[in-house]
Amino acid sequence: MASPIQTPIGITYNGKLTKEYILIPALQTSGLDDFIKVLTAVKTKQQVSYVEPFTKITIKDPGCDSTPNNKQLTFREKFWDPQPVEAYMSICYTDLYNTQFEETLNGGTQKPDLTGTPAEELVLEALIEAADNDLKRMFWLSNKAIIASNLTGGSAEVKNYNQVDGIWKRIKDAVTANLTPRYTISQNAATTTAGQVLPDGEAKKILRQVYRKQKRKLKAMKATDKRFLVTRSIYDNYSEELSGNDKLESSRAQLIDGTPTLKFEGILLEVLDVVDQALEEDFTFTNSGETTTTELHRVVLTVKDNLQLSVDTDERNPVAFDSWYERKDKKQYARADYELDTQIAREDLVSVAY
Template sequence: MSLIQFDPQSFDLNPREAEAVSEVIFERVFNDSDLAEYHDIETGIDVKTQIAFAGRLGLLGKKAEGCTPSEAGPFTLTQKYWEPVLEDFRLSHCQADMDALFKIFRKAKRINPDFFDMVGSQEFGVIIAAVEQALIENIHRKVWFNDKTAKLVANGGVFKTGTDLDYFNSFNGLFKQIADEVTASKVTLVPISANAGTSYTGQALAADAALGILEKLVTVADDRLVAADDAMILVTRSIADNYRASLRNKNLGSGYMEVVEEGRPKLLFDGIEVKVRYDWDRYIKTYQDNGTKYNLPHRAVFTTKSNIPVGTLSAEDLAKLDVFYDKTLKTNIIDAAYTLDAKHLESYMTVAAY
């Protein structure tokens, strides 16, 4: 079980101290979206749960001749497996840490057996809320950037020196799975030339580059993907910003625009929603930086929600925390444990760009 260290010394209150829990301002997470915005969620997934695929039959029916019907082409079945891993973490601290961190915590009138027990208090809710946000963000990271063979730059990999790879190597995320299928010529790749730059500056996208990238994604895509109701293009912020700049300078028609729906901006390319993954940029810049350039800073994936599902034994586990007080250790503890896996299903329903 991995342990999270809580450092109260990093918080220095101003002379006019906070007086209420409501005055605590949380640093915003990079992606607090529900997983269901991007993925189908499959529950009840256990080790080696089978995913079966039925192949598409070809032409059927020839002119009958004699008593023997004409043979149809073969019907094939293939399979993949869910392989969810069990992950966990613990955050623990004592009441003395809390007092050192916050002067807004309650003042006990006397020492009693519950003096160190903060579970259930409003103040402890600050910590719980922070853990809940971080858990959501970290699951998004794992679903896309995990790699069971992850290596540091010094060892021929792409992860920044000093990165703790145990946070990344529990299962293969979607980028790893898609890249393997690109190598096997199963998924079509749209190369992004700027990614090959040898410096941060050299990796900058040229003006209107995103237009070409998005156009190629759609042009080479299988007709079944283009026609899918839940088709979407996930992109890094770098591609989205480049595309927005083109929209400001060009009149591309009604299918190419940024609209506001329910208070949120929505990007469209040829009528297909372009979802901006701001968290992707952050993970690339934070964890996949070799000191000179980033590892594939511009990325896009054209697919459907149903083609990149996330699997777990119980969806509740992905957001459920076990909060309790250990009287022996005089410590307040937050535990979490969940099973998690992500699967790229049908190769013809994905086009990647990087």
């Protein structure tokens, strides 16, 4: 198993160097953690029932001839089917030779034990951030049926995406079943690099179509309870249009205040940076000199708590690493295990473009 600490590229080791390091920050997710509903302690397959409210139960009083209304509650069922995942790493103390961490090793018989050393601290910090990013990527883009040809890295990458059916897989299933309306972004189908670029002002048109295609129940929801969840290409294209239009109050705020938030029809836009990163790394292909990305431009309009994640832990964030030294192996191990699944509570409370 390859070590998570390799000889640093571009750094010359001279026997004694600084023990300090700066860990490059992982992706942040803005306010999405509060927008997505997380169900804890879901440990086995569970049925979830959604109850439709009664309608039309009040009529003109017929006097002495009243009869009870025979309306019945309508139930819709779904199932949580949590799948086990793991993040598992090992470090051998010899992997730290000729690195800036060699000096921090213990002496004598305890040398292989990295417990409490700066090397263990670095690895655990990096693992936690990576696993947290993995959780968000799985939530959005995992697909149990994904195949090698869907991914830039081919068969080697399948294991990183086949854990569960993520939200995009569920969205596409809902579109196919006519439960969720979709606007087709023509640039996504382009076979050239230039063809996938959004023309100026295109994002506003896309947002308008997604907004118009909302089903009645979603339209009735308050704007403050909704979000446009978009890829960076949509956000930047829309931002550029607003910044270039000094007649709009929102564009003046963008130019003068440098506000990081954008709205369309009073609905906040949130950037899905974790999706953008995955699309760039794992869903981008080059053919005949042309580089294209699978569904580069994406928009989801939905309401708070409609997109859901289940975990088997009692905490909302299931990522917790156990680190230990195995004397017989002379290695340090770190491992995180949990189960997860995803769900869309109501597909008719979603409107999309891709």
